Amino acid sequence: ACFIRYYSSELSSLDQMNLIKELREATSAPIKEVKSALVSSNWDIEAAQKDLRKRGVVLASKKSSRTAGEGLLALAQNQEKAVVVELNCETDFVARNEIFQYLALSLAKSALLLEGTKNDNALTHFMAEHLEDLRLSFNHPKLTGEKTLQNAIAEVAAMMGENVKLGGGFAISAPSHGVLSTYLHASPQPGLGRIAGVVSLDVEDSSAPLDSVRTVGSQLAMHVVAAKPLFLAKEDVNSDALGNEEEILRSQAESTGKSETAIDKIVEGRLRKYFEEVVLLEQKFVVDDTVNVKTVLSNLSKTVESNVKISNFVRVQVGQGLKKV
Known part of the structure; x- marks a missing residue:
């Protein structure tokens, strides 16, 4: 930036305000810091900007302990x-x-x-x-x-x-x-x-067209954001997470007082629901909730005549x- 240098003996209050505004626009530093730099440099705007840049690292380091969430x-x-x-x-x-x-x-x-x-x-x-x-x-x-x-x-x-x-x-x-x-x-x-x-998305046949794959890929990226899957497939759910979930579900089912056979069926149904919530391939597709993601990939594979997988x-x-x- 090109600045015109002023000195304090020549400055009116209006000139001072204009300098503060000019340096503020050039640096985006807080107004208090801008004015302080100008005053300490006798309203020499180039010197004030240099001073602000020197102090910038110090100011930043003082703030570095504050939470940036x-x-x-x-x-x-x-x-x-x-x-x-x-x-x-x-x-x-x-x-x-x-x-x-x-x-x-x-x-x-x-x-x-x-x-x-x-x-x-x-x-x-x-x-x-x-x-x-x-x-x-x-x-x-x-x-x-x-x-x-x-x-x-x-x-x-x-x-x-x-x-x-x-x-x-x-x-x-x-x-x-x-x-x-x-x-x-x-x-x-x-x-x-x-x-x-x-x-x-991997396409097995290297000669398969990719237009449809790109369309579904964009939808799946949006699905991942919306549905928050934790795992790709059932097999990827770690045994600790699965064991904890099954233990909680069984405890809840046992509180109903039903038979062991009925409890097993309840736990099985709730585990299926758990997979639908956290496993990407088992989740209902956000664009069409009548099908799950696994079915979407199966249909896409038929369209491009080649196996498509995430x-x-x-x-x-x-x-x-x-x-x-």
Whole structure:
């Protein structure tokens, strides 16, 4: 930005207000900090901006102990993989800010270029500390030049006046033949959202057409966000979770005072209901609840004349921590 330098002896109250407004627009720093920097630099706006940037890291570090449970997920995708990263802040107000959103999108696009596993459908985690030294090139009026992600986060935290931190991320590789579908819920602009769903669909025949697969894939990514499955198939439900559920259901059934045979049938029925709630293939399809997801895949396989299966899926939500994926 190009500034005209003023000095205190020349300034009227109106000139001072204009300088405060100009520096505030250029830096997005809190008004109190803007005025303080201008006063301490004798109303030299370039010196004040430099002072704000110097203090930005200090201001950000003071805020780093505060809880940052809001924020956004940023998604970037190419033919090889999809990447989702989480950028956190303290309030939804900051999550709606264009600079915060610009930083999140820039981070996702840069993470997409990182080298990772080439295995089909593989899920790779990015811990926050592995991304902090990543160098990004910024081209925003209030965030420019090349800098590390850690420094960029510190600058944005100073502008926003609250704690901003990286929540980690993951990459999921595309299948050798098939579709990697994504969906973002509560999306303020393309590539950003509060909940993300990613579904990888494998198509057995490499010559099979993919148009129908893409359509169903998009619907399934939306389904994953809405239905919150925990497992892909019944076989994936771990024995501890299943044992605990069966124990609870049996205890509830026994309280009815019915015969052992009747209790077994009650438990069997309730377990079936449990699978329909937590297992993706057993869930009723959100687009058409007369069929389950397993049937949707069976019908799709007939349409493209090749076996289609879900090889991987991920659902993540802001504040839940990507390390749990």
